[in-house]
Amino acid sequence: MFFSDRATQVWHLLLDSFWPLLKAGIVFTIPLTLITFILGLILGFFTAIARLSKFKALVAIARFYVWIFRGTPLLVQLFILYYGLPSIGILLNPFLAAVIGFSLNVGAYASEIIRAAIQSIDRGQWEAAYAIGMTKRQAMWRIIMPQAVRVAIPPLGNSFIALVKDTSLAATITVGDLFRKAQEIAAERYEPFWLYIEAAFIYLIFCSVLNVMQAQMEKRVDRHVAK
Amino acid sequence: MIAIHDLHKAFKGHEVLKGIDLTVKKGETVVIIGPSGSGKTTFLRCINLLEFPDSGSIQIGDRALTFQPGIRHRSKEVTAFRQRTGMVFQGYNLFPHRTALENVMEGQIVVLKRPKEEAREIAMDLLRKVGLEAHADKYPHQLSGGQEQRVGIARAMAMNPDVILFDEPTSALDPELVGEVLKVMKDLANEGMTMIVVTHEMRFAREVADRVIFMDDGRIVEQGTPEDIFDCAQNQRTRQFLRRLTEA
Numbered sequence: 495m496f497f498s499d500r501a502t503q504v505w506h507l508l509l510d511s512f513w514p515l516l517k518a519g520i521v522f523t524i525p526l527t528l529i530t531f532i533l534g535l536i537l538g539f540f541t542a543i544a545r546l547s548k549f550k551a552l553v554a555i556a557r558f559y560v561w562i563f564r565g566t567p568l569l570v571q572l573f574i575l576y577y578g579l580p581s582i583g584i585l586l587n588p589f590l591a592a593v594i595g596f597s598l599n600v601g602a603y604a605s606e607i608i609r610a611a612i613q614s615i616d617r618g619q620w621e622a623a624y625a626i627g628m629t630k631r632q633a634m635w636r637i638i639m640p641q642a643v644r645v646a647i648p649p650l651g652n653s654f655i656a657l658v659k660d661t662s663l664a665a666t667i668t669v670g671d672l673f674r675k676a677q678e679i680a681a682e683r684y685e686p687f688w689l690y691i692e693a694a695f696i697y698l699i700f701c702s703v704l705n706v707m708q709a710q711m712e713k714r715v716d717r718h719v720a721k
Numbered sequence: 722m723i724a725i726h727d728l729h730k731a732f733k734g735h736e737v738l739k740g741i742d743l744t745v746k747k748g749e750t751v752v753i754i755g756p757s758g759s760g761k762t763t764f765l766r767c768i769n770l771l772e773f774p775d776s777g778s779i780q781i782g783d784r785a786l787t788f789q790p791g792i793r794h795r796s797k798e799v800t801a802f803r804q805r806t807g808m809v810f811q812g813y814n815l816f817p818h819r820t821a822l823e824n825v826m827e828g829q830i831v832v833l834k835r836p837k838e839e840a841r842e843i844a845m846d847l848l849r850k851v852g853l854e855a856h857a858d859k860y861p862h863q864l865s866g867g868q869e870q871r872v873g874i875a876r877a878m879a880m881n882p883d884v885i886l887f888d889e890p891t892s893a894l895d896p897e898l899v900g901e902v903l904k905v906m907k908d909l910a911n912e913g914m915t916m917i918v919v920t921h922e923m924r925f926a927r928e929v930a931d932r933v934i935f936m937d938d939g940r941i942v943e944q945g946t947p948e949d950i951f952d953c954a955q956n957q958r959t960r961q962f963l964r965r966l967t968e969a
Binding site for chain 2: 616618619621622623624625626627628629630632636637640641644
């Protein structure tokens with residue numbers, strides 16, 4: 495025996511729990527992240543467009559939404575959705591409550607990123623598009639957005655990675671995600687230290703993979719731009 | 722062909738255009754000169770509605786628009802109007818995410834709805850015309866300023882405009898690159914393109930213009946053939962302006 499008994503015990507604990515944790519990550523954490531990020535992006539895009547529109551009512555609605563969701567804690571938002579709404583008769587299952595909460599939150603932050611990206615594109619690009627007879631919509635989709643996307647990808651990538659980690663909050667509203675699973679096994683085996691270290695390690699793997707993907711995406715969209 | 726009547730434009734109470742009248746015949750090359758702040762660029766930008774005049778009227782071909790304070794034209798009218806004019810910008814304003822060829826194809830496909838193959842052929846012809854067929858697949862940042870501006874001219878021509886507006890097209894260029902752009906413009910003028918050019922290139926004005934217009938303080942002060950303006954200007958301010966140029 496090369497290892498002491500304790501080391502062997504911990505090693506087996508980690509091995510035994512690795513697959514259940516990874517599985518919870520693959521079944522809950524990753525889908526929750528992907529779904530809410532896509533919904534949040536769509537929401538963020540339309541909110542950004544509303545913020546930039548000339549209709550005052552739209553601008554006001556968009557600002558109000560961003561104000562609320564950036565100004566209150568995500569954890570509190572989740573609690574209102576899952577534990578609060580039933581008292582007024584709206585019962586959501588935990589996963590759905592998490593999807594709604596995270597999407598609204600991501601949408602608020604993404605809208606500010608997208609708005610800033612659109613505004614960062616030189617006015618001359620709009621003018622050149624108008625000068626060849628494009629409508630505002632054509633200019634937006636064909637000329638401005640492709641350039642704004644390049645500007646928005648690094649900060650949106652940060653939001654995405656933050657979201658991966660934030661989804662661990664879903665455990666507090668009983669979603670059986672990676673972190674919830676770690677809590678369960680930790681309670682069962684009386685090994686919180688090693689279980690939470692292991693959970694952290696798996697989050698780290700997820701985020702590292704995303705970092706690499708983000709870097710590649712940035713390289714791809716940057717290929718036409720002088721450095 | 723182009724008839725502009727009593728055009729006024731103010732920015733925040735400061736009147737930049739104080740009533741401009743101008744008619745341009747088909748095939749004519751009109752060069753506008755004048756000190757900075759005289760309203761040349763604003764005037765040019767009013768012609769394709771990048772700025773909206775406060776009052777007056779503009780007619781290009783069979784399309785006419787009349788302006789009154791507080792009245793916005795429908796965006797359909799505006800885009801239809803803009804399609805009759807091409808614009809070449811001081812800062813080129815090429816689309817950086819598109820190749821030279823795609824820059825020239827973009828408007829044809831999106832606005833004129835030409836089939837892609839046809840648009841590509843036309844764009845290729847135009848790039849050949851401005852001497853850039855070898856650079857068709859390069860992105861703007863891979864081109865020199867002079868090359869970029871020639872793509873800008875091809876992009877404007879691809880829309881078959883009734884008139885091309887040039888807003889100080891060589892002002893941002895290194896001196897040794899000015900010539901290649903002016904040559905392309907000269908060829909265009911000789912082919913009968915209708916052009917309104919705001920520029921500080923007096924040699925170009927003298928050689929290529931059918932008519933030179935001197936603007937100062939929001940008004941057209943004097944106009945005539947290049948000889949009229951450069952050799953025997955009647956107006957004191959015109960003479961002063963030209964003298965300062967030659968001294969420098």
